[in-house]
Structures are given as C-alpha cells and as structure tokens.
Amino acid sequence: MTDQAVDVGGPAEAQSGRFFGRQRELRSLRADIERAGLDTISGRKAPRARVLLIAGRPGSGRTALAEELAREVAADYPDGVLRARLTEPGGRRVPMERVARELLDSLGIASPPGAGEDELTWMVREALTVRRMLLLLDDAGDAEQVDPLLPDNPDCLAVAVAEGPLTGISDVRPCTLGGMDSKSAIELLGTFTGSVRITVDPQAAESIAEECGGLPTALVLVGGWLAARPRASVAHVAKRLRALPDEGEQPKVGRPLARAFRLVYESLPSPAAGMLRMLSLAPGGIADGHTASALVGCSVQSAEATLGDLADLGFLRSAGDYYELPGALLPLARTLMRAHDRPADVQLGRARMLERTVRQLHSCRAITEPDGSPARRKLAGLPRELRFSTAPAAAEWLAIRLPALLASARIAVEDGGLDTLARRLVAALVRALAAHRGTEDAAPELYGLHQLVLGVAERRGLHREQAAALLNLADLDVSTGRTEEALARYRAALDAGRAANDPYATGRAMESVGGAYQELEDWQRAADWYGRALAERQARGEWADGARLYGRLGAVHTYAGRYGEALRNWRAAVSGYRRLGDLPSRARALSEVARVQEYAGRPEDSLHTCHEAVELARQTGDARLQAALQLRLADTLGRLGDPTAARLHRAMAERLLGPEGTEGSTYEIRSASAED
Template sequence: MTDQAVQPAGADGTPGRLPGGSTPGSPPGGTPQVPCGGWHIAGREAELAQMRADLEKAGLHTLSGRPSPHSRVLLIAGRPGSGRTALAEAFAAQTAADFADGVLRARLTEPGGTPVPTERTARELLAALGPDPVPAGADEDELTEALRAELGRRRVLLLLDDVTLPEQVLDLLPDTRDCLVVAVSAGPLRGVPDVRPCTLGGLGRDAAVSLLAARAGAPHRTTVDPRSAELVAEACGHLPAALVLAGGWLAARPKLSVAEAAKQLGESPATDPLERAFGLVAGSLTRTPARVLRMLALAPDGLVDAHTASSLANCPVATARQILDDFLRLGLLRNSTLASGCYAVPRCLDPLLRALLAEHESAEETVLARARMLERTVRRLRACHAVTEPEGSEARKRAAFLPRTVRFASRREARDWLEARRPAILAAARLAVAEGGGRLDGLARRLISALARAFDAHRSQEEAAPELYRLHELVLDVAVRAGLRRERAAALLNLGDLDARTGRHRRALTRYRAALEAARGGEESGTAAASSRARAGSWDPAAAARALESIGSTYEDMGDAERAADWYGRALAHHQIRDDRAAAARLHGRLGAVHTGQGRYDEALRQWRAAAANFRRLGDAGAHARALAEAAGVHERAGRPQETVRLCRQALEVAGDAEDERLRAALLLRLADACERTGDVREGSRHRQTASDLLNSHNLTVDVE
C-alpha cells in the first residue's frame, strides 16, 4: 500500500497466499502485532529453510572482522505472481517471536509502478511505531533520520514489499544489527550491503497441482484426471497467482472437467502464464462484472469496496457487492484486513487490469468514472463529519437527505470507516490532483476540504497535522495550476500555520509572505490601490490581513519584537480599512503585549486602551474587562500601583455585565495584589477573601500572574 505504508501483521492481499488462510492482525495506527497463527504455504519449504539458514549465518562483513553497522537484509526476488510476498509473510510469521517490537510492513511501489516517496513511507512507519506524533512538514532527511534513530532502539523485522530501487532500502535501513530487513523485489539490489538473496521460480509440479486442487473446490477433479491437472499447472507456469485464478475459474464451473481448463489455456494466444490465466477468467465474465473488473484499475491504492466499485462502474451498490464477492472466490481480489467488506487488488494483476481498461474504455469514460468515485467519496466524508455534529445542526439536516447506505449510525462507525479508508482516500486525492489537464480539480478541492473536516472531527490536532499538511500542499498545487489566487493564499496560510506550530519559523515566514502576495494579487499594496482591487475582486483583504498578522506572530515567536510590532501595525491598518473592529481590537492587544514585553509602557498602555475602547463599542464586556486588566498590569510593571488599583476597579465594574465568575475572581485577586502594594493590606485581604468565596462557591480555579 502507499499511504497506509504500515500494515498489521497478517495483512491479506498477497498474490501467492493460499486460499482460506486468515491471520488476525492489529488495527491500523496501533503497535504492530505478530499474528496468532503461522503462515502455512505449500511448496516453499525449501526456500523458508534457506532463509532461516541465511539469517543464522554470519555476514561477509563479520567474517572479514568488520561487522556492518546496518541491519541484515534478506532479499526475496521473483516475478510478480510467484508468491514472493506470501513467502515473505510466511517467514515473518515464523521468525516474529525473535523480534520483540513486532513486524512492520511497507509497500514501496504504488499501483501503476510509481515508487512510493521515501518521505511518505518513513512517515507511516514512524506513525506505526508511535506514540509521539510525526512532525507535520518534516522533509525526507528529517523523517528517515528519525526513523533510523527510532529503529535503533528497537528489535523489529521490517518487511519492504515491491522494492524497485536499491535506494529505497538504503534510505530506510536501520543502523542496528538487532533489526532485520526482508525485501521483496523483482531482481537484485546492487549496492545494498549484507544482502542474502532467495530467488523464486514457479512451484514444483506436485505443489502446483495441490494448489490448483485446493482452489478448484473438489480434490477429486484433479485426482481423476492428473494429466489434465499437470497441463493446467504447466500452462500457468506453476505460478501461484495464475494457479489461483485457474482454480477459481474451475470452482465457479463445477460441472466442467479440468481437461476443459487445460484446453482453453492451451488455446490462449498469450505467452505470459499469468496473462493466460487472467484472460481465462476475464473472458468468462458477463458484461457488468467485466466492466467492474477493468474499473478495478482505478481503485485508489488498490483498495475497493462496494461503494467504490458501484461508482466506478455505474451500477447499484448491491450488484457491486455481489460481484466483488464473486471476484474474491475467483482469485481476482483478496480480503483486506483494513475493514469488513474491503478488498485488495493483487498487485501482480494491476498491469493486466490497466491494459484491459485502456482497451475497452475511452479516456473520457475513465475520467467520468473517477469523477463518480470522487463524488461518492465526498458524500461519505460529509456524512462522516456530520455524525459528529449536534442533533438539529445544518450538517445533520443535510446528511439526512443522503442515501441510507452512505450515512453512519454512530461516531465510532464513522471513525472506523475513516481510518480504514484513509490510505485509499488520500491516494484518490493525489490521483485527482495529478489528472491531466486539471479536469478533476474542482472535485479534488471538494474532496480535500471534506477530508480535512473529517480529520478535524475524528482526530486530534497532532494526529491530523501531518496529513493535513500534505492535503494543503495538494490544494496549493491545484490553485497554482488553475490560477486561483484566493485558494492559493488560503493553502499557503494553512501551511504556514502548521510550519509555525512545529517551530519551522523561517519556512512559515516564506509561506506567509507568498500568501500575502497571492492575496494582494501580486501587486504592492496601498490604501487606494487596495480598495480598488478589493472592489474589483482581484485580491482578498481578509487573507492579506491574516498573512500580515501571522508574519507578526511568527516574528514574535522568534523573539524579534521590533519586526513583530511592525507587521502587527500593518495588519491593524488593513483591519481599520475594512472597519473590522473585532480584528482591530485583537491587533491592538497583540501590539500592547509586544510593547509591554519590551518595556515600552506608554505605547503599551495606548494599545490596550484602544483595544478596550473597541471591545466596549462591540459590546463584549468580558474582552473589555480583560483589556482593562492588561492595562492595569502595564501600570503595575511600570511601578504605578495607584493606577493599577484604579483600572482593576474599572475592570471589575465592566466584568459585572459579563457573567463570568472566573474572570471576576481573577480581577479581584489582581486588585488584592495591587491594594497590598499600596499598603492597604486590609482592603487587599477583603478582595482576596471575596475572590476565594467566589471560586469555592462555583468550584473554579484561576491562574493569575
């Protein structure tokens, strides 16, 4: 898989796995667990024994007296469909007890053959190792270094599937001998140290016939005609994936003889054994199942459920569900442990499905199918978010009009669905953005927006941040390509916020400045010009003001008070032009805080008084009282206790209209301190007792500096 790079132990979906063998695994996001039972794989006992022997042998570096600081690497090389992943899983199951911290899995190639970015794989592996959140926006070097450091403290078996380049292994190779890497690839991995290869071909004749018999559903069908069974196995090249397909075809036709299968396979023009078996099964399908089959090439991340298949092939959900169940029995799909009713498309079939799609579907129909799938996913994400909203809310009302099959009965059901489909939905978003000509840009933006809201509803801020960062980057790509300045500014602001939150202040400043440029329409701003562009709709004053304020906030976090005050002042001017009193009041407060920290008390008082005046005009008694209290604090710092007492009393009068008992108690405590500093200890004690009574009567606490 791609985004769901880490899979729990025992994840199904490997092309060579024997039918009927299910192995429980842990849910996504948790610590990977070793499956309860071992993997049983017929015909590969010798290879398993070889791998165990290789594990116990000393490496070449050790024999030379220079032990390698890296993990050992066991390579399973073979063509797709040879059962290489199943062998890796069987080995992992047999040796898992030797690795106290479990088994991690990562698939390093996406459907279509594109290598998965190392940054994404490292992020998913770190997330599985947990519990600390992965920093949002971290680059590849940071993530791989963090991953190697984390693995260096553990004893883990790392299974890397579908490796295409040696660099993919080298970037993830743990710097410890306590870990083991099992790599699955089509060929050798030159340049990777300490590699022990195990090369797979087809199964032996007896094992191949046994697998065919098991899939055909009745052993006597092969025992009564052993020669035909051997011919079928030969036509399938003794490849497990091809044998599974041929056996599934026979199981669906209990009245046909094995000789008929041998005949049809022998007449196939295909030279590749897997293509020959696939053609046998695909050619036997009726119109609707045949269309569902070729549309599986469009399933994001190779994951499909009834809703996905229904939208891609434009057929009813019930029909799609039945077809997928039939495909499972035929060997065209594998069960996925991610969720009930979710299937995985075997990666060895992906090129064949793509060729089938190109042959029978036009480019326009392919785009239309993707659009239907994206639209269905957007509706499900909205329902996923709506179930977290209060009864009677607008989101709930809109969700009530959705089909019953799209809605969720509970918050838990919605979260489970989101976590299970997360890799596929993220893959769908990437594919939509990558669609040539920007034909799906509108749907891509809607999908990303719906997914971001669902993450906000079901995940903590720290959990959601890394994936939200990538989603905002996708929105930025769409906005730049389509020339959407407002969307570009919004994406840059969101990215800047995430960078600032993780301490990447320089990168955040770059994002905010780019957002400011986008919001201004790429031109310098002046009051008259800004007003003209705002009327023309060519700039976004709200985004510009937010960018200015964010730049100031970032400089404040960096300890540069002079620049912070300068940018806050620019943001304040924008808010005043727009007559946004609430925002202006907030900016006066931020300027007051900066000046207070720098000891510029007169300027700080001017800003806090302006903030208080704005809040008074807005009728916000609580904010008005807090601004007065801050002004009192400035007087206190400046050594003016009498002024502090006066303003605290004024703030208390205003707070009476706010009905905020915690605020009143905090003001009473500040007033008590101020009175005691003026020498009026009795008055201070009276105010302190009043605050204590107020807090006790309402079971409240306050923290006053």
C-alpha cells in the same frame, strides 16, 4: 496504515489458513538470520539491522513468503512486526515522507506536520534503536527506498520484498523466488478443484502447474475458474492454456500470469469484465460496492454481487468490508481498460467515483453534528447506503479508508481534468478529518491536503483558494517551529489575497506576518505589520478585530520594552472593547495595562488598574476570569509589600474555583514573554 500484502498466494491460502510450499526458501531465510554477518566475522559489532531480501516477480508469492517468515520468527522480536508498502499497486512509488509517517503512526509516535523525509526517516530509525522489531518492507523498488529506514540496531531484522537486487546495501542476504515446486502447486490447485479431479488426471494437473509457471497468483485464477465449473476437466483447462497465443510484447517471464488472466477474463460476462477493467482506476486498488457501482454506473447491490464473483475467481482479495485488486493483476486490467474502454467513459467513471466519495465524506462529517442541525437534516435526505448509523462507525470507515482516500485526492489533483471535483474532494476530506480527529491530531494529513489545494489553485489561477491554502500551510509551519518558512508563505498569501481582492485574506495575512516576526523576536517589524493590519481593519469598520490588534501591538511593544507605546495601545484596546460592550475582553486588556504599568515602575497605578479589572470581571460572572485577575492582584500586592492582602485575594481566587479548582486550572492573562 494499510499492512495488507499485495502479492500473496491468493484467496485459497487466506481461506484455508495454510501456506503452500516454499519450505526450502523458509529454511534458507531462517538460516540467514542466524548466520554471522561480515562485521561479526571481522570481529566488529554489526552496526545496523540485518537485511533479508526476498526477490521475485509480482505474482510469485514473494509477500506471502515474507509474511510466513514474519509469522515463524515473530516470537524472536517481542516488540512486534512493522509493515510498510513502498510501491503502490500499478508501480507508483510511495513518497518516503508518507511511508515514514505511517510507520511512526504504527509505533504510536506523532509526526510533525510538514516535516521532510530526512527528519521523518530519522525519527523512524531513532524509534527502532530501542526496540527489537521485524521491519517488513513490501514492494521495494531499489535500495534508496530501503536504506533510509534501516535502524542502527542489530537486534532488529529488516525483510525487504523486491523484484530485483538491492545494490548499495551491504551484507544483504537474497532469496530469489521462481515458481513453486510441482507438488506444492498441485496442492494449491487442489484446494479449488478438490482431490478427485486432480487424482483423475494428475498429468493434466502437472501441465497446468507448468503452464502457470508455478506462480501462485496464476494458479489461483485457474483454480477459481475450475471451482466455478465443477463439470470442467483439468485436462480441458490445460489444453486451453496451451492453446492461448502470447499477447504483444509481453515479457516471457510474465506470460504464464498473463495467459491465466486472459483465460479467466474471457469467460466473464460483459458487465463483470467491464467492472474488472474499471477497478484499475480504484485508488490503491481498493474498492467496495460504492466505488465499483460509481465506476460502472450500476446499483451498489449489483456491484457488491459482482465483486464477490470476481473474488471467487481470484481476481480480487477480500479484506473485510472491501476488496483489493492484487498488484500483480492491476497492470493487466489497466491494459485491457485502455484497449476496450473509450477515454470519455473512463473519465466519466472516474468522475462518478470522486462524486460518490465526496458524498460519503459529507455523510461521514455530518454524523458528528448535533441532532436537528442543518447537516444532520441534509444527511437524512441521502440514500440509505450513503449514511452512517453512528459517529464511531463513520470514524472507523474513515480510518480504514484513509490511505485510499488520500491516494484518491492525490490522483484527482494530478489528473488535471477534474479539478472542480478534486477541490471538492479535498475540502470534504479536510472537514471529515477535522470532525473526527481534530485539527491537531490530523495535522500531518491536513498539511498534505492543503498542499494539493495549493497546487490546483496555482494551476488554475484561483487566487482566493491559493491564499487560503498558503495561510493554512503557514499556520501548520508555525505550530512546528518552522517560522521562517511560515513567514514566506504568509507573504505569498498576502500577494494572492491582493490579487483576489479578498479583504479577509489580506488582513489575515498581514496580521500573520506580524505574528511570525513576533515569533522571531523582531519587534519592530512585528509592530509595523500589526499596524498595517490595524489600518486595514479600521478602514473596513471591523472594530472587534481592531481592538484585538491594538492588544497585539501593545504586547509587541511590551516585549521590546517600549512601555509608553505599549500603554497607549492597550488603552486603545480597552476603549475599543468598551465601545463594543465586551466586558471580558475589556477586563483582560485592563489587566495587561496593569502589567505594563508595573514594568514601567508605577506600582500604585498598576494596583489601581488591577482593582478596576477585577471589578469588571465580577460584572461578567465568569468565575475563572475573576480568579485569574484575583491572582494577578495578589501578585501585585505581594510585590508592593502587602502579603496579608495578597493572601486574602489568593484565597478568594481559590473559592471562586471551587473545591476541585487549583491554581493551575485558571487561565493566565498575559501577553509578555515567559521570562517576564
């Protein structure tokens, strides 16, 4: 997850490694940690984690203070600091389900795909009950975002960063931030200007601190402007700030930051100003050379140079190989974009950004393919800046960018005007995640992406894609035990497949409905749906799928104890595999015939069929299949009262597996329940 703070004091602090001012607030916060709570005073043990609130407007350095507090008290919380951002830059709330998943990922706990926020927040709280951690919740909108994450563990500490109070959470210790004190503000400004320019005119420096309202973000912008103009005097900047008129209906408390932003923005060359405005479109405020070049239509090299210049001026914060637009500045940049850029240009920039992201994701996936494959040949034709040198480098890029990529997909779908690009983006992201992390590990992210595809498909009436998304979501529901939900989705997929006249989706949905009923142990309905799917496959001449479905029917009838029906279907499966020349599948199907014969009280027939299956397996040359069938034969002989022959076949299975093989390494051939 991304644990970078939004409203830090600015690049000056990051560059110097120092924290400016706020010593009184730090002392107060540390004292609040030690101070007894209301429950302790009343003689009761505190039921939950202590909550400290750092309240202040964006740009006040509230997150920087929270991070400094976390650094100072980290030793008291040996299990570490857990971070979450509750509001995206620009004011959009982060869904609680996503917050909880990111916290669980940080704790190394797998979260079930498709789980609701109640289940996921419970998992977070449960995990924290056995840990001593500091939970830093940044940009909280209200108590409803904080309360579900608070663990029932007084050994944990929660530090919430918000703009206002957290009404509804008991015993919250608030620390309200205004501007920095004059001395600290001037000290921060001096990291840009040097001490001489401050010493020459200390009153002008105080005036700048006052005009900036003591806000670190505003001071960083003015400081960056001064650093870029070593001949400009501090007094000149103070005069220019005072002369700037207030803009529109800007709230009084927000004017210092808005005026500092305007001072520096108006000094930008036109290309840099345009890029800054368009960066407000970057998902999560995260941008690199590729994103910026696509948004404004310039080269990557030119974009990277401009991004560096904007970072030097304090508009951006460097975060390794990419930049972040601070949340306090994003609304100002977005307002300028709406005022100066034509809607058509904005939409074009967004489309170019999505297209570039799709190409990067294709490259990210292609690097995992073998040398000489079509994907690798296509990768070689891409521009050098879009290619990854190694698969680990691509995986690292995907991991770092994943929050922004998911946000990009979500925003593209919600936009509604770029649905074709949105669908391509989601498809490319699904393939990249599957290639680098595997479908099982990436299941939580894939679930959300399939939901996005479903939304676009329903909006556009794309029945084929709707069916595919529903099938994928239902499969993930089944994997996490939500069979009833899966059944409803499989039925909806069947309707969508019929509307699209898609035989694959229709047949797949029918079979999956049968599988869901089988999971629910409704054997009659399972057999009915498997039968429908079988008829569909046979009508289209899909004999391999038909043989497989005969086997699924045989398994369901076995579960239900209808051994006559089970034998008929398993024998039909054997006949189907014989026509197809599929020896391994035919051997497995014969093994199931033997199982049903044994259940039906025909042990001699079962033994004869087992021998036939073993002989077929020998013809395949598959040692593991032969070993599994030898073990099945040994079990049958044991139940027939011939332990000597049973030991012989068991030893034969061990020889087939070799010196490193064990009985557990063979694959079991069975379709009956585990209780059988």
